[in-house]
Amino acid sequence: MFDNRYGTGQSTLDGLLRATNILLAGKTLVVCGYGWCGKGLASRAKGMGAHVIVTEVDPIKALEAVMEGFAVMSLEKAAPRADIVITVTGNLNVVNRHLRRLKDGCILANSGHYNAEINLALLEELSAKRRVVREFVEEFTLADGRKLYLLAEGRLLNLVAGEGHPAAVMDMSFANQALAVEWVAKNHQMLAPAVYVLPREIDEEIARLKLKAMGVSIDQLDEEQQAYLASW
Amino acid sequence: MFDNRYGTGQSTLDGLLRATNILLAGKTLVVCGYGWCGKGLASRAKGMGAHVIVTEVDPIKALEAVMEGFAVMSLEKAAPRADIVITVTGNLNVVNRHLRRLKDGCILANSGHYNAEINLALLEELSAKRRVVREFVEEFTLADGRKLYLLAEGRLLNLVAGEGHPAAVMDMSFANQALAVEWVAKNHQMLAPAVYVLPREIDEEIARLKLKAMGVSIDQLDEEQQAYLASW
Amino acid sequence: MFDNRYGTGQSTLDGLLRATNILLAGKTLVVCGYGWCGKGLASRAKGMGAHVIVTEVDPIKALEAVMEGFAVMSLEKAAPRADIVITVTGNLNVVNRHLRRLKDGCILANSGHYNAEINLALLEELSAKRRVVREFVEEFTLADGRKLYLLAEGRLLNLVAGEGHPAAVMDMSFANQALAVEWVAKNHQMLAPAVYVLPREIDEEIARLKLKAMGVSIDQLDEEQQAYLASW
Amino acid sequence: MFDNRYGTGQSTLDGLLRATNILLAGKTLVVCGYGWCGKGLASRAKGMGAHVIVTEVDPIKALEAVMEGFAVMSLEKAAPRADIVITVTGNLNVVNRHLRRLKDGCILANSGHYNAEINLALLEELSAKRRVVREFVEEFTLADGRKLYLLAEGRLLNLVAGEGHPAAVMDMSFANQALAVEWVAKNHQMLAPAVYVLPREIDEEIARLKLKAMGVSIDQLDEEQQAYLASW
Numbered sequence: 001m002f003d004n005r006y007g008t009g010q011s012t013l014d015g016l017l018r019a020t021n022i023l024l025a026g027k028t029l030v031v032c033g034y035g036w037c038g039k040g041l042a043s044r045a046k047g048m049g050a051h052v053i054v055t056e057v058d059p060i061k062a063l064e065a066v067m068e069g070f071a072v073m074s075l076e077k078a079a080p081r082a083d084i085v086i087t088v089t090g091n092l093n094v095v096n097r098h099l100r101r102l103k104d105g106c107i108l109a110n111s112g113h114y115n116a117e118i119n120l121a122l123l124e125e126l127s128a129k130r131r132v133v134r135e136f137v138e139e140f141t142l143a144d145g146r147k148l149y150l151l152a153e154g155r156l157l158n159l160v161a162g163e164g165h166p167a168a169v170m171d172m173s174f175a176n177q178a179l180a181v182e183w184v185a186k187n188h189q190m191l192a193p194a195v196y197v198l199p200r201e202i203d204e205e206i207a208r209l210k211l212k213a214m215g216v217s218i219d220q221l222d223e224e225q226q227a228y229l230a231s232w
Numbered sequence: 233m234f235d236n237r238y239g240t241g242q243s244t245l246d247g248l249l250r251a252t253n254i255l256l257a258g259k260t261l262v263v264c265g266y267g268w269c270g271k272g273l274a275s276r277a278k279g280m281g282a283h284v285i286v287t288e289v290d291p292i293k294a295l296e297a298v299m300e301g302f303a304v305m306s307l308e309k310a311a312p313r314a315d316i317v318i319t320v321t322g323n324l325n326v327v328n329r330h331l332r333r334l335k336d337g338c339i340l341a342n343s344g345h346y347n348a349e350i351n352l353a354l355l356e357e358l359s360a361k362r363r364v365v366r367e368f369v370e371e372f373t374l375a376d377g378r379k380l381y382l383l384a385e386g387r388l389l390n391l392v393a394g395e396g397h398p399a400a401v402m403d404m405s406f407a408n409q410a411l412a413v414e415w416v417a418k419n420h421q422m423l424a425p426a427v428y429v430l431p432r433e434i435d436e437e438i439a440r441l442k443l444k445a446m447g448v449s450i451d452q453l454d455e456e457q458q459a460y461l462a463s464w
Numbered sequence: 465m466f467d468n469r470y471g472t473g474q475s476t477l478d479g480l481l482r483a484t485n486i487l488l489a490g491k492t493l494v495v496c497g498y499g500w501c502g503k504g505l506a507s508r509a510k511g512m513g514a515h516v517i518v519t520e521v522d523p524i525k526a527l528e529a530v531m532e533g534f535a536v537m538s539l540e541k542a543a544p545r546a547d548i549v550i551t552v553t554g555n556l557n558v559v560n561r562h563l564r565r566l567k568d569g570c571i572l573a574n575s576g577h578y579n580a581e582i583n584l585a586l587l588e589e590l591s592a593k594r595r596v597v598r599e600f601v602e603e604f605t606l607a608d609g610r611k612l613y614l615l616a617e618g619r620l621l622n623l624v625a626g627e628g629h630p631a632a633v634m635d636m637s638f639a640n641q642a643l644a645v646e647w648v649a650k651n652h653q654m655l656a657p658a659v660y661v662l663p664r665e666i667d668e669e670i671a672r673l674k675l676k677a678m679g680v681s682i683d684q685l686d687e688e689q690q691a692y693l694a695s696w
Numbered sequence: 697m698f699d700n701r702y703g704t705g706q707s708t709l710d711g712l713l714r715a716t717n718i719l720l721a722g723k724t725l726v727v728c729g730y731g732w733c734g735k736g737l738a739s740r741a742k743g744m745g746a747h748v749i750v751t752e753v754d755p756i757k758a759l760e761a762v763m764e765g766f767a768v769m770s771l772e773k774a775a776p777r778a779d780i781v782i783t784v785t786g787n788l789n790v791v792n793r794h795l796r797r798l799k800d801g802c803i804l805a806n807s808g809h810y811n812a813e814i815n816l817a818l819l820e821e822l823s824a825k826r827r828v829v830r831e832f833v834e835e836f837t838l839a840d841g842r843k844l845y846l847l848a849e850g851r852l853l854n855l856v857a858g859e860g861h862p863a864a865v866m867d868m869s870f871a872n873q874a875l876a877v878e879w880v881a882k883n884h885q886m887l888a889p890a891v892y893v894l895p896r897e898i899d900e901e902i903a904r905l906k907l908k909a910m911g912v913s914i915d916q917l918d919e920e921q922q923a924y925l926a927s928w
Contacts, residue, residue, distance in 0.1 A: 047743015279511015291903035
């Protein structure tokens with residue numbers, strides 16, 4: 001949750017700025033996918049002054065995006081309005097036939113997954129000419145003269161053009177992995193081979209350590225309150 | 233600046249909620265006019281989860297709204313998307329022929345000026361039926377069956393359906409007026425009959441008193457810094 | 465999720481404004497509890513220009529609040545800074561000994577639960593005088609002269625001083641309950657007496673209907689994409 | 697207005713991320729100065745999830761920051777809380793004796809002016825050791841063991857560690873300068889040597905061209921509305 005939401009949200013914009021140095025304020029930025037990565041990215045892009053459109057396939061997530069004030073629509077509708085499209089879905093060919101509807105100058109990037117979220121074969125097929133115009137930025141000139149800009153070959157933008165997630169968010173992910181290994185080592189005799197959800201106590205312990213490192217104090221339930229909650 | 237931006241922004245939404253009890257989250261709210269009132273209203277509506285569209289006639293203000301991340305377009309284009317339209321322009325007949333393009337259920341209100349910002353004569357002319365459905369809410373049924381909801385007879389929504397500006401913002405406006413009268417009383421012998429801009433010192437003094445009342449401390453320029461600024 | 469986050473967030477502020485007509489901009493508002501209600505309330509209060517402090521007992525939720533940019537601290541520390549304290553925890557005596565540390569003029573309200581979140585017995589014990597100063601607002605004068613303002617007798621502010629949740633959010637809650645009853649009626653022969661989590665399909669169907677009613681279109685997975693997701 | 701607010705706001709954060717790759721979410725970032733640069737920087741940092749504190753010397757600007765929901769206090773008070781301090785004041789020695797109060801690990805940068813806003817002589821004097829730990833990041837170890845990190849030698853962070861303002865905001869600044877020269881060339885016979893404010897028409901024309909280039913349509917006053925406005 002922290003890694004994808006707060007890490008990807010920031011590092012994707014960081015990668016976008018390093019690759020292009022465009023002004024986000026006033027741009028229409030389409031975020032494909034409203035999972036943790038998409039939530040983080042949409043929120044940060046809005047915070048930088050972009051006009052954010054969200055596309056989704058899951059109605060619950062789509063409704064959440066609507067309730068947060070984002071414009072939500074099909075990518076078919078969103079494509080002609082987009083200055084920038086960023087995919088964070090974990091699926092393939094999310095930007096597909098929509099390539100035909102993008103406007104001149106549109107920037108395409110992926111921050112979710114492998115270089116499969118944008119249909120690169122179709123992009124190539126539609127293009128009369130392609131050339132690298134700046135590090136991490138490839139210009140595709142379509143048959144009708146429109147130019148599209150693909151960042152980082154459609155690979156993870158935050159890793160290719162940025163430095164990936166900040167240490168201050170990866171520390172929690174790594175702590176999680178380290179404590180998971182410790183937990184398995186201590187409990188393996190009771191564990192049949194299977195997929196397990198880690199105990200919530202591990203996440204809580206990490207959050208507690210992180211807050212302490214940040215100098216943040218929180219409250220404690222007193223006995224009366226613990227008893228009250230337990231009585232439900 | 234404080235009165236219109238922070239007062240009208242909040243009190244207009246307050247009036248809207250008292251009149252209708254609608255959920256702002258996810259609604260498309262069109263703000264006509266991006267002066268201080270419009271800036272305040274757009275910012276607060278966004279903060280409540282509405283999807284805000286701004287309309288303007290002044291290109292500089294329109295560009296400011298774009299850069300803040302708002303959707304900006306002509307009212308002609310915005311009208312069919314609107315769940316709510318609020319005028320804060322200080323002009324008349326801002327919502328005019330656009331009445332024909334509003335969608336079923338759209339709410340109309342004014343928070344800028346007299347009941348002249350929405351063309352009420354045209355609204356009446358287009359309507360086959362009208363009735364009050366709730367205090368401050370009048371339903372107009374158009375010939376084609378669409379229903380539009382006019383709040384507070386098109387008069388200032390924050391004054392009619394709300395309680396007007398909070399004391400905590402009017403105190404500054406009244407302090408301004410009181411100190412202006414004092415200033416005129418002290419300086420009238422040097423003043424020919426004309427319109428004067430009040431000295432900035434009065435605004436600064438009010439801000440200083442207000443910060444003090446709020447318990448907020450600020451910095452002071454030291455001598456070296458004053459000298460440096462004066463050297464420009 | 466929608467009801468508590470988007471309903472309570474808005475309706476609590478609505479109740480606060482109806483009860484007090486204070487200006488939220490620039491006020492320090494302490495939100496006790498960062499569950500769905502607290503998340504909604506903190507986000508909306510920030511959107512109205514308040515400076516929001518969050519208190520929590522759960523380190524994971526506390527860290528989430530920190531990452532969203534809220535000030536997070538113990539209520540002990542937050543109390544002397546608060547202009548307004550609102551509890552949304554579902555626990556009792558959340559505002560307790562902290563009553564001694566609140567500053568003159570502080571407003572106290574609850575929007576989470578019964579009138580048990582603020583220790584009213586202690587408040588009374590500390591007070592030399594009490595009187596109703598406005599509908600829903602009771603002034604407690606402490607022995608040292610400080611005045612505290614309790615809203616709606618510590619009962620749910622949004623229900624007492626406001627109109628509760630907007631219809632546009634309760635429709636989803638009621639649809640959920642109606643479809644749950646239908647589901648039980650259809651499946652009761654396979655159900656032993658126990659607590660069941662409703663199938664996600666019901667939530668999805670409600671979200672789908674809601675989006676349709678709002679005129680929002682979303683994307684559909686094509687066959688290739690479905691196969692790809694299923695292959696994980 | 698556009699250049700400083702939207703340019704500096706974004707490019708300063710861009711420079712900060714390129715220099716440090718820190719996570720902004722959850723950090724306490726102190727913005728010294730709330731002019732156009734400070735407004736832009738504070739707004740964008742908040743949008744990235746930082747907890748923003750503003751310091752000012754002008755009470756009107758300080759009050760504006762308060763009303764926008766920022767914590768406002770003297771730098772004396774803010775210093776011990778800061779994870780990052782960025783100066784955007786146009787003055788000198790803004791971060792001065794406060795260096796003694798900064799916490800271990802604090803990052804210092806300037807984005808307002810020359811390398812005079814942070815008292816570098818004092819920083820050096822207080823330090824027992826200094827070394828470059830990463831491009832654009834110099835670590836100062838104070839006598840008591842605390843470490844402070846100075847970015848870009850205290851020079852303009854957005855120019856040194858970033859690429860300066862995006863073209864999409866500088867185009868307006870350059871258009872302004874070009875049209876100013878044209879205006880002087882056309883009108884020089886009527887101009888005595890002095891400082892002139894450019895006619896508002898030039899700014900409006902640039903905004904109009906910019907909106908057109910962005911594909912944004914705005915409204916026009918009709919004759920009735922022009923007459924009405926003129927009648928005031």
